[in-house]
Amino acid sequence: MISYEHCPQQVLKVNADLLLSLSVLFEKGGENLHQTLGPFVKSCAAFSDYFKLEKLLLSKETLANCLKADRNEYVLMTYEFNRLFVGPTTPEAPPYESIYLSPDHLMMGEQMLAVRKFYLQENLQTAGKGQEPDDFIATEFEFAAYLLSRIMEVQGAKNDRQIQLYINLYHEFWARHLSLWLGLFARRVCQSTRHPVFSALSEVLDTLTTLNAIKHEGGQL
Amino acid sequence: MKLSRRKFLGGAAAAVSSLTLFNFNLLTNSPPASASDPTSETMKTFRNVCPRNCYDTCGMITYVQDGILKKVEGDPKHGYTNGKLCLKGYAYPRRVYSPDRIKYPMKQSPRGSGNWTRISWDEAMDTISKKILDLKKRYGSTLPICLDKYSGNFGIVHYGIEGTMSSLGYTTRALGTPCWPAGIDAQTYDFGTLYNNDPEDMVNANYIILWGQNAAWTAIHSIPFINKARERGAKLVVIDPIVTSTASKADLYIQVNPSTDGALALGMARYIIDNNWVDWEYGRANSVGFDEWVDYIKKSITLDWASEKTGVPKDIIMEIAREYATTKPASMWVGYGMQRHVNGGQNVRIIDALGVLTGNVGKSGGGVNYGHLETWGFNYNAMINPAPKGSKGFIGPDGKEGDRNINMNNFAHDVTAQSDPPVKMLWLACRNPGAQDPDTHAIEKMFASMEFVVTVDSFFNKTVEMSDIVLPATTHFEDWDVMASYWHYWVGINQRAIEPLYESKSDVEIAIELSKKMNKLEPGSCTFPTSGTPEEWLAKEFNPGILKMLGIKDYKELIDGPRKANMPSAAWSDGKFRTPSKKIEIHCELAAKNGLPALPIWVEEMKSPVKYPIRFITPHPQHALHSQFQNLDWMMTTNPEPKVEIHPVLAAQYGIAEGNMVKIYNDLGSITVKDHLTRTTSPNVVVSYESWYKNSNFNVNYTLKATPSDMGKQATGNNGVAFHDNFVMIEKA
Numbered sequence: 001m002i003s004y005e006h007c008p009q010q011v012l013k014v015n016a017d018l019l020l021s022l023s024v025l026f027e028k029g030g031e032n033l034h035q036t037l038g039p040f041v042k043s044c045a046a047f048s049d050y051f052k053l054e055k056l057l058l059s060k061e062t063l064a065n066c067l068k069a070d071r072n073e074y075v076l077m078t079y080e081f082n083r084l085f086v087g088p089t090t091p092e093a094p095p096y097e098s099i100y101l102s103p104d105h106l107m108m109g110e111q112m113l114a115v116r117k118f119y120l121q122e123n124l125q126t127a128g129k130g131q132e133p134d135d136f137i138a139t140e141f142e143f144a145a146y147l148l149s150r151i152m153e154v155q156g157a158k159n160d161r162q163i164q165l166y167i168n169l170y171h172e173f174w175a176r177h178l179s180l181w182l183g184l185f186a187r188r189v190c191q192s193t194r195h196p197v198f199s200a201l202s203e204v205l206d207t208l209t210t211l212n213a214i215k216h217e218g219g220q221l
Numbered sequence: 222m223k224l225s226r227r228k229f230l231g232g233a234a235a236a237v238s239s240l241t242l243f244n245f246n247l248l249t250n251s252p253p254a255s256a257s258d259p260t261s262e263t264m265k266t267f268r269n270v271c272p273r274n275c276y277d278t279c280g281m282i283t284y285v286q287d288g289i290l291k292k293v294e295g296d297p298k299h300g301y302t303n304g305k306l307c308l309k310g311y312a313y314p315r316r317v318y319s320p321d322r323i324k325y326p327m328k329q330s331p332r333g334s335g336n337w338t339r340i341s342w343d344e345a346m347d348t349i350s351k352k353i354l355d356l357k358k359r360y361g362s363t364l365p366i367c368l369d370k371y372s373g374n375f376g377i378v379h380y381g382i383e384g385t386m387s388s389l390g391y392t393t394r395a396l397g398t399p400c401w402p403a404g405i406d407a408q409t410y411d412f413g414t415l416y417n418n419d420p421e422d423m424v425n426a427n428y429i430i431l432w433g434q435n436a437a438w439t440a441i442h443s444i445p446f447i448n449k450a451r452e453r454g455a456k457l458v459v460i461d462p463i464v465t466s467t468a469s470k471a472d473l474y475i476q477v478n479p480s481t482d483g484a485l486a487l488g489m490a491r492y493i494i495d496n497n498w499v500d501w502e503y504g505r506a507n508s509v510g511f512d513e514w515v516d517y518i519k520k521s522i523t524l525d526w527a528s529e530k531t532g533v534p535k536d537i538i539m540e541i542a543r544e545y546a547t548t549k550p551a552s553m554w555v556g557y558g559m560q561r562h563v564n565g566g567q568n569v570r571i572i573d574a575l576g577v578l579t580g581n582v583g584k585s586g587g588g589v590n591y592g593h594l595e596t597w598g599f600n601y602n603a604m605i606n607p608a609p610k611g612s613k614g615f616i617g618p619d620g621k622e623g624d625r626n627i628n629m630n631n632f633a634h635d636v637t638a639q640s641d642p643p644v645k646m647l648w649l650a651c652r653n654p655g656a657q658d659p660d661t662h663a664i665e666k667m668f669a670s671m672e673f674v675v676t677v678d679s680f681f682n683k684t685v686e687m688s689d690i691v692l693p694a695t696t697h698f699e700d701w702d703v704m705a706s707y708w709h710y711w712v713g714i715n716q717r718a719i720e721p722l723y724e725s726k727s728d729v730e731i732a733i734e735l736s737k738k739m740n741k742l743e744p745g746s747c748t749f750p751t752s753g754t755p756e757e758w759l760a761k762e763f764n765p766g767i768l769k770m771l772g773i774k775d776y777k778e779l780i781d782g783p784r785k786a787n788m789p790s791a792a793w794s795d796g797k798f799r800t801p802s803k804k805i806e807i808h809c810e811l812a813a814k815n816g817l818p819a820l821p822i823w824v825e826e827m828k829s830p831v832k833y834p835i836r837f838i839t840p841h842p843q844h845a846l847h848s849q850f851q852n853l854d855w856m857m858t859t860n861p862e863p864k865v866e867i868h869p870v871l872a873a874q875y876g877i878a879e880g881n882m883v884k885i886y887n888d889l890g891s892i893t894v895k896d897h898l899t900r901t902t903s904p905n906v907v908v909s910y911e912s913w914y915k916n917s918n919f920n921v922n923y924t925l926k927a928t929p930s931d932m933g934k935q936a937t938g939n940n941g942v943a944f945h946d947n948f949v950m951i952e953k954a
Contacts, residue, residue, distance in 0.1 A: 023246065023247070024246065027246055027247060029339050030338075030339070031338055031339055075336075078338055079335075079336040079337060079338070082327070082337045082338065082339060083335070083337070086324065086325065086327075086337075086339055087321070087322075087323055087324055087325075087327065087337070087681065088323040088324075088327045088337060088681045088685055088691050089335070089337070089681045090320070090321045090681065090915070090916070091320060091321075094320040096320070099320050104315070104854075105320075105854070106314070106315060106318040106319065106320070107318040107319070107320055107322075107722075108289045108290075108318045109318075112289075113261070113287055113289070116287075119248060119251070120251055123250055123251050123253070124245075124248040124249065124250065124251055125248065125249060125250075125251035126247060126248060126249075127245075127247055127248065127249045131720060131721065131722060131723055131724070132247075132723065136247070138246075138247055139247045139248065142245065142246060142247050142248055143248060145243075146243050146245070146248070149243045150243075
């Protein structure tokens with residue numbers, strides 16, 4: 001088993017950057033893809049390159065092409081983003097954990113409360129508490145990225161107890177939340193989308209889920 | 222997740238420093254107290270009232286934990302709801318937390334394209350305000366803006382929707398009510414207004430006729446009171462063209478030909494008169510035109526005619542006439558479906574007169590019960606706003622300047638017909654004309670001709686589909702309000718049980734935002750107040766009269782439980798009728814002045830055209846309310862697709878078998894729907910329950926002409942729609 005304490009900072013950084021770029025992409029919405037797609041593509045490329053993920057080669061290429069899209073194409077991406085994730089029509093792939101894991105497939109399920117408790121553990125809460133569900137994908141990604149940033153920080157301070165604590169917390173958060181629904185979400189995006197940028201996004205999400213699962217099983221981060 | 226104290230301390234200590242190092246967008250520091258106690262809050266309860274367009278207007282207890290609505294139950298302190306809800310009521314958490322809810326203001330470019338962009342409230346208000354000011358500048362008034370609001374939420378504070386328009390200036394308004402106006406006018410002509418006995422008083426009836434009333438589906442909380450009366454020996458008779466669930470529970474079910482209810486009542490009256498079971502004393506003392514009507518019946522009505530006209534055997538007419546006249550007190554409940562005909566109001570007038578003939582009006586356990594508005598005497602504070610200074614309005618026939626009223630029940634036509642100035646912008650709230658109005662093709666065409674359409678709603682429906690901007694509406698659990706019923710006598714408070722989800726706002730909150738933006742762009746252009754909490758807005762709806770009626774000193778007492786109005790259980794028991802003559806007007810000059818028969822005489826029903834010989838009746842569904850609820854998962858699971866019910870004999874004529882797809886059509890349009898063969902309908906009537914199914918274009922109104930019913934204009938501004946005088950042809954699709 002690889003010692004968590006010696007996990008390379010680069011691994012943590014490419015993970016955190018990707019998670020954060022995904023968080024921002026979902027948070028800012030389809031209307032800001034022209035700003036958020038670039039950082040996502042960049043972090044995705046770094047992630048893919050670092051882990052030598054051949055599976056993502058095509059997605060990387062697709063994303064790079066989409067990044068070069070003209071204004072009209074970005075507008076189409078906006079419409080597709082809203083059709084998939086926002087509404088006002090029934091969203092094809094609602095980006096909330098409760099929808100996938102609660103027995104009733106409704107918003108604000110037990111998963112949302114469980115996520116909220118994770119945030120509270122770190123003295124954190126959603127900025128618009130009560131209005132935006134805590135299990136919004138962007139919030140979960142932000143929290144996961146934050147945990148990775150904490151690991152990097154305490155590694156720098158060589159605080160072993162803290163390192164272990166945050167590594168455990170990160171793994172626990174992935175195992176109890178993102179790993180359980182991200183794959184389901186990615187599949188629904190893949191099945192529903194009519195635009196290549198979201199097919200590529202779903203591929204990245206799926207890979208991220210798989211890779212984290214492998215890493216958790218293997219004890220790596 | 223279980224957290225150890227130590228673990229928590231470690232996390233908390235670390236988080237303090239981390240906040241300066243990590244750039245949060247969505248998460249923020251939580252108050253230390255919340256982190257120290259991450260366990261669940263204790264369950265809190267709130268009082269709510271179902272605000273839907275339904276007889277029952279149920280009192281609800283809402284259970285909330287950690288800010289989440291966990292479940293709803295009927296309020297045990299509400300004497301009519303009595304601690305129970307219908308399926309729709311119990312499904313409310315699924316509505317509040319449906320992933321399909323509209324979450325943010327959205328803009329569609331172009332309208333109808335399905336290309337939606339999320340916009341901020343500020344941008345939404347800016348776009349809307351600029352459009353209003355542009356129209357005002359171009360046309361010199363706000364009359365090109367048309368409001369269509371009705372019954373999506375009957376909360377009193379929701380009349381702030383009308384107030385939104387008033388505060389902008391004089392606008393065009395969809396006036397009327399699609400549901401029940403012919404019956405309202407009938408009771409207005411007869412008694413001075415609509416006013417029913419307390420439904421809980423049905424326990425005192427010895428004989429009950431539910432006339433065109435499917436309470437087992439549409440007013441389930443009345444059934445226990447009916448059952449109590451039956452336990453004492455009361456007989457339940459159901460008269461309906463369809464063998465409804467209510468009919469299936471009756472002691473006697475009578476299948477009447479649609480639109481001939483008046484003929485049945487006249488036949489009954491004839492037999493009552495022939496046998497001298499008439500309450501001459503009551504009729505002559507309390508009404509005008511009583512003997513004139515009796516003479517008409519003697520001269521013009523025979524049992525043979527009534528039987529032939531209604532399809533009801535003569536001996537059955539005689540049986541119910543005898544029983545109704547001699548088993549006192551006898552209660553009649555007149556449903557809204559039976560007045561949705563070209564002679565619907567007149568049929569209600571005849572039934573009213575039958576109640577007078579037998580002395581059953583003004584009696585506990587009796588009454589000709591249709592509805593009431595006695596408990597609706599609120600301030601309507603949110604509705605009343607002066608037009609901005611210098612506003613130009615429509616000069617009405619009385620010479621007064623004001624709003625321009627158009628017919629809600631012929632909305633597409635009337636909007637299109639306006640030319641001075643034309644209607645250019647629609648504002649829709651608590652209303653879904655895309656699904657509910659007659660002649661859907663005309664509605665679609667009219668919407669397409671608009672410059673700008675704004676819809677406020679919680680779910681994406683046909684009307685939202687045809688809008689430029691949709692604004693997310695709160696559910697009633699996210700809002701303060703007060704609700705009265707048009708059937709029972711209870712009034713209840715509606716507390717804000719949970720915070721508004723996503724970016725949803727109430728109609729008053731939307732009006733406040735619009736007013737701020739309008740006045741920023743053009744000072745003085747909107748008079749809607751820009752301050753006040755939702756509870757403060759609620760408080761302004763109460764006045765000494767309503768408080769006295771409810772026996773309270775302050776509206777906050779309603780938080781302890783709903784209150785029943787201090788009114789006698791029998792409507793009109795004081796004999797103080799509100800007609801010009803102060804008596805029941807069997808002979809009604811006002812009706813005659815309005816071009817209607819002065820007397821409750823027979824008026825012919827609409828005959829089916831040769832080309833379209835089949836009547837298409839589209840009643841209320843069991844587990845939905847118009848276009849609300851059916852889209853929810855529970856309803857879609859139990860009732861996944863629309864159906865048309867066809868009598869096997871009729872189906873055989875057209876080579877149609879069970880489960881076939883059937884095209885139902887006329888000159889106006891068509892729908893194709895799966896059939897179910899059943900003898901619950903008659904061989905000349907097909908039935909499909911109007912509703913909005915998720916991801917379906919099913920809409921019975923594609924075939925429905927905006928044919929007016931005979932009454933409604935007197936009390937509600939416009940006649941109703943003859944929804945059930947719709948004739949079609951069918952074929953296997």
